[in-house]
Amino acid sequence: MKAKDLRKKLINVIDAIQNGDLSPSDGRNIVGAANQINLSVQNELKLMKLSMEAGKKAKAIGEMTIV
Amino acid sequence: MSALFYKANQDPRNRYAYCKPIDMVHLVMSKVMKRASRMGLALWRDDVERHATKVCKRTSAHPSRTLRSFMDYMGYGRYKNNAWDIHSYQLEHEQEIHSSLITGQVIKGKKELKHDRFLMAMSDIIADFRYTPYNTRRHTVTALSCCHFCNKLFKTVNFGEGWTCKSCTAKEQHIRSNELELAEVNRLTHKLKRVIKDESKRLEKEAY
Numbered sequence: 001m002k003a004k005d006l007r008k009k010l011i012n013v014i015d016a017i018q019n020g021d022l023s024p025s026d027g028r029n030i031v032g033a034a035n036q037i038n039l040s041v042q043n044e045l046k047l048m049k050l051s052m053e054a055g056k057k058a059k060a061i062g063e064m065t066i067v
Numbered sequence: 068m069s070a071l072f073y074k075a076n077q078d079p080r081n082r083y084a085y086c087k088p089i090d091m092v093h094l095v096m097s098k099v100m101k102r103a104s105r106m107g108l109a110l111w112r113d114d115v116e117r118h119a120t121k122v123c124k125r126t127s128a129h130p131s132r133t134l135r136s137f138m139d140y141m142g143y144g145r146y147k148n149n150a151w152d153i154h155s156y157q158l159e160h161e162q163e164i165h166s167s168l169i170t171g172q173v174i175k176g177k178k179e180l181k182h183d184r185f186l187m188a189m190s191d192i193i194a195d196f197r198y199t200p201y202n203t204r205r206h207t208v209t210a211l212s213c214c215h216f217c218n219k220l221f222k223t224v225n226f227g228e229g230w231t232c233k234s235c236t237a238k239e240q241h242i243r244s245n246e247l248e249l250a251e252v253n254r255l256t257h258k259l260k261r262v263i264k265d266e267s268k269r270l271e272k273e274a275y
Contacts, residue, residue: 003249003251003252006252007252010252010256010258010259014255014258014259014262017259017262017266018266024263024270027262027266030259031259031260034259035256037252038249038253038256041245041252042249045245045246048242049242061245
């Protein structure tokens with residue numbers, strides 16, 4: 001999934017809630033998931049920046065080893 | 068080598084008149100190499116130091132610092148009694164391929180130093196001229212460098228305001244564009260939160 005797809009999905013959710021097709025409680029769950037995605041991308045970007053400052057080769061987004 | 072320097076170099080009186088620092092270092096070091104090869108030496112530290120001191124005094128705003136980095140990269144080597152006496156080389160034990168390491172390996176393996184490899188190894192030393200103040204530099208300066216980010220040799224250009232590293236700049240821009248995308252997604256998420264809040268308030272009012 002690309003960033004534009006995520007944005008499109010969020011806009012669709014906004015529209016669905018405003019039209020009454022989706023309940024606010026479902027919307028809250030979606031917000032929680034979106035927040036988690038944002039947080040993970042933010043962390044990877046921070047790692048990329050740090051590795052660049054340290055003079056090491058940075059990995060592409062989504063390639064970070066977790067464990 | 069610049070065309071201006073080539074033209075000026077035809078006349079021995081103008082030998083050092085118009086050359087850029089990079090030209091000067093190349094010229095002096097090629098002289099050193101020619102002399103060393105005539106004598107069957109790959110590296111003769113005393114001679115290199117003598118010439119390097121001259122170059123650094125003439126070209127660098129920080130001669131001592133330039134000379135130190137110069138000699139660190141050159142290492143220590145002397146051909147004695149038909150055997151190489153090599154004491155130490157900087158970055159000798161590092162895993163990554165580095166221009167100065169290549170030089171060291173070439174000396175150790177083949178017992179001779181190739182001219183182009185040597186000039187490549189000099190690129191890091193030449194890059195030290197970035198400390199030269201702007202008013203003393205009349206031309207743009209180019210040099211080969213080894214990028215620590217992508218481990219590739221590339222040309223750096225100094226337009227008088229600082230060294231530009233194209234590959235590293237590209238990576239920075241990539242990170243920046245990702246950050247902008249992330250900020251946009253964050254904004255949308257906040258908007259979604261606001262919409263949910265408004266919608267739940269409206270539903271509560273309707274329920275009453």
